[in-house]
Amino acid sequence: MLELLRDPTYLKYWLAVVVSFLGDAMSRITLIYVAATLVDNPAVIALVIMAQLLPSGVLGAFIGPLADRVPKRALLIGSDLGRIVIVLAMIPALRSVSLLLVLILLEGVGKAFFETARIAAIPKIIGSRQRIPAAVTLFQSTNHTLNLLGPALGGLLLVIGNVPVVLMINAATFAGSALLLAAMPVLREVPTAAAGGHxxxxxxxxxxxxxxxxxxxxxxxxxxxxxxxxxxxxxxxNFNAQLLMVFDLPALEYGVAQAVFGGGCVIGALLGPAMMRRLPAGRALVVSVGLFALTLLALAPVDGLTGRTALAGAATWCLLTGVSSSLLQVPIATAILQDLGEQVRGRGVGLINSIMVLLTIAGVGLGGLIATAWGVTASIVVAGVALIVATAVFVRPALRLGTARPGPTPAAPPRVEVGRD
Known part of the structure; x- marks a missing residue:
């Protein structure tokens, strides 16, 4: 995995991701804090999160065709430059929740373009299909680490500085990302789909x-x-609700639990390549989803613990859920990048990313409803049961995929007559 960082091309890409994602993580907690201080209503926080996620879910599939026609460099740098303007425009808008939500939504649009182009460019950047699992693992572990550091740095800057300082730093990270990406000649290549005509x-x-x-x-x-x-x-x-409302953790212990979960996420990402070397992507996905479901079910006995045993049980559960939730993301990302042909990779990434984000948003809403009706712990355990059932349903298709003779990865989309529906 670390050998990728010895590749100058990949190192520039990785640094661009680190800089950009660190700024995002810092500003994310800052914007939630600003919204919460302006309006004393939990629904506002939900609106901020929805504004950050919704563009990727709605627009991802529609951005895909552009990623297959336009050089990735134009989309990536254009997205970074656009977000610099948007983030700086948030500074005079900090007293207006409605205007801030509009700007957060626009920043989400920029991120949707950036993420679709970034993911679609990975096979070109690393230059080898066999290196995809290692690239996925390095990104996942880096992302989880930044999600730990970013909010901490953002909170520190809010204490010693102010909100405009955090936003200006975020804008600077987009500028740094754009400069690094501009220095990557591989991103200037015209996609093969565009070379064959529009x-x-x-x-x-x-x-x-x-x-x-x-x-x-x-x-x-x-x-x-x-x-x-x-x-x-x-x-x-419901994870945060479980820690705060059911386990009733005070601030320090809540922070420790979050750090343990984040550490588990890093461990899960690092375990990914070993699993992918031993199992085809379909089987690896079934195994990792089954493990995640079992960790959700493990909450039932943990919830009945008391005293110091309860704290140790909560920490162990956080660690295991972090490992398993991160581990299942490795075969998903690997399958997407390995099995999509180059000419349709942008469209495939955009489509699947849209499916994932929209389903996640639906799950967020469903989680609130089930927790209200049955309780937080019961909602997580029931979700584990449902996932066990789903895993059992998908075992047979995964085995068929694993035993099927591999065919060539489609390098071009199927021929379709223009004008036919």
């Missing part, structure tokens, strides 16, 4: 969907993502 946009979008659905492993992934992302969304909603 297909009408809507036709290109339909072609991309058909190309994704023509690959058995991606059909399996798209179907399995439905229960996975719904449960992950539910878990995202």
């Amino acid at each position: 297909e009408p946009y809507w036709q290109a979008l339909r072609t991309g969907v058909r190309a994704v659905l023509s690959v058995a492993s991606l059909r399996f992934l798209a179907a399995f993502l439905v229960p996975i992302m719904l449960v992950l969304g539910l878990f995202t909603t």
Whole structure:
């Protein structure tokens, strides 16, 4: 995995991601803090989170055709430069929740363009299909580490500085990311789909969907993502509620629990390559989802503990859920990047990312409803049971994928007559 950082091209890409994502993590907690101080209503926090996530879910599939036609460099740098303007515009808007939400939504649009192009460019950047699991692992572990450091740095800056300082630093990280990406010649290449002539946009979008659905492993992934992302969304909603409302952790212990969960996420990402070397992506996904479901079920006995044993049990549960939730993301990302042909990679990444984000948002809403009706702990345990059932359903398709003779990865989308629906 670390050998990738010895590659000058990948090192520039990795540094650009580190700089950009660190700024994002810092500003994310800052904007939630600002919204919460302006309006004393928990719904405002939910609106901020929705504004950050929704553009990727709604626009990802529609950005895909552009990622297959336009050099990745233009999309990535354009997104960074656009977000500099948007983030700086937030400074005079800090007293208006409605204006701030609009700007957060616009920043989310920029991130949707950036993420689609960034993910689609990875195979070109690393230059080898065999290095994809290592690249996925390095990104996941880096991302989880930044999610630990970013909020801490953001909170520190809020104490010793102020909100405009955090936003200006975030804008500077986008500028740094743009400079690093501009120094990568591989991103200037015109995609092969564009070299063959311009297909009408809507036709290109339909072609991309058909190309994704023509690959058995991606059909399996798209179907399995439905229960996975719904449960992950539910878990995202109720994990913090479990720590604060059920385990009743004070501030210091809550912070420690979050750090333990984040450390588990890093461990899970680092374990990913070993699992991918031993199992095909489909089987690895079934195994990792099953492990995550078991950690959700493990909450039932932990919830009955008391005293110091309860704190130790909560910490252990946080560690295990961090490991398993992170581990299952490795085969998902690997399958997407390995099994998508180059000419449709942007459309495939955009489509699958849209599915994942929209299902996560649905799971967030579902988690709140189930927790209200049945309780926080019961909602997490029931989600684990549902995921066990889903895993059992998808075992047989995963075994068929694992034993099937591998065919060539489609390098071009299936031919479709223009004008036909």
